[in-house]
Amino acid sequence: MTRHDLRRKLQQIRRNLTAEQQSEAACRVADKLKQRLSDSVPQQTTVAVYKSFSGELPTSAIIEKLWDLGFHTVLPVLHPFAKGHLLFLRYGPDTPMTTNKYGIAEPELNAQNVVPLSDIQVLLMPLVGFDNQGNRLGMGGGYYDRTLAQWHNGNRPNLSPIGLSYNEQQVEQIPVESWDIPLPEVITPAKHWYF
Numbered sequence: 001m002t003r004h005d006l007r008r009k010l011q012q013i014r015r016n017l018t019a020e021q022q023s024e025a026a027c028r029v030a031d032k033l034k035q036r037l038s039d040s041v042p043q044q045t046t047v048a049v050y051k052s053f054s055g056e057l058p059t060s061a062i063i064e065k066l067w068d069l070g071f072h073t074v075l076p077v078l079h080p081f082a083k084g085h086l087l088f089l090r091y092g093p094d095t096p097m098t099t100n101k102y103g104i105a106e107p108e109l110n111a112q113n114v115v116p117l118s119d120i121q122v123l124l125m126p127l128v129g130f131d132n133q134g135n136r137l138g139m140g141g142g143y144y145d146r147t148l149a150q151w152h153n154g155n156r157p158n159l160s161p162i163g164l165s166y167n168e169q170q171v172e173q174i175p176v177e178s179w180d181i182p183l184p185e186v187i188t189p190a191k192h193w194y195f
């Protein structure tokens, strides 16, 4: 199956989950994530989250939990000039928000709120599918691939990328492309995968 067909198929599966299945899954993932972060000092740890859309594992409860625990959070914002790249902006309960071209909520662009990747310790990533080697299939924009490239270069050794996913998004094999960088970790409701 091509990446395109697999993306379509997995998006369909994701969209067919009931609201109850979605929130139950998010709750289990939040618990596993909390355990994973339990050794971190919250005041010193910035976690990049995402605003879920199109059937993605819901993140609102996860974000609330991170705030309760005292973590700082940032959200991805489509770069205004560098096509295909992301910026990360500080995100709190009072952050003024806007909607990007895909209909995803993001903080209003304000240079003062940009947080460099070097100041982010945990990068939570949405995904459409993943396989037994940690290969990731995303929405097809290459945004997170470009972010991961900076980590893979060895430039960001202190960054931990972690994919968040439903169990149903795991497949035998994702057809990989030359630019794909496998994830070191994926958290699903059933299991915390280390690759």
Ligand SMILES: Nc1nc2c(c(=O)[nH]1)N(C=O)[C@@H](CNc1ccc(C(=O)N[C@@H](CCC(=O)O)C(=O)O)cc1)CN2
Residues within 6 Å of the ligand: 004, 007, 008, 050, 051, 052, 053, 056, 076, 078, 086, 102, 104, 126, 127, 138, 139, 140, 141, 142, 143, 144
């Ligand atoms: N919640 C969330 N935020 C995110 C991402 C994400 O995957 N999830 N992104 C991660 O990159 C970036 C946005 N990337 C996106 C890339 C493509 C499409 C999109 O709508 N694509 C077309 C065609 C895709 C297809 O072949 O299915 C579409 O769905 O119509 C949306 C977002 C940044 N923010």
Ligand SMILES: Nc1ncnc2c1ncn2[C@@H]1O[C@H](COP(=O)(O)OP(=O)(O)OP(=O)(O)O)[C@@H](O)[C@H]1O
Residues within 6 Å of the ligand: 084, 136, 137, 138, 139, 140, 141, 142, 143, 144, 145, 146, 149, 177, 179, 180
């Ligand atoms: N590190 C990179 N440098 C330059 N181009 C890249 C890089 N990574 C990916 N791309 C380009 O981005 C496009 C989309 O890639 P791909 O289909 O793998 O996206 P994805 O991983 O599914 O999406 P996303 O990461 O946004 O969730 C490809 O056409 C590819 O050429």
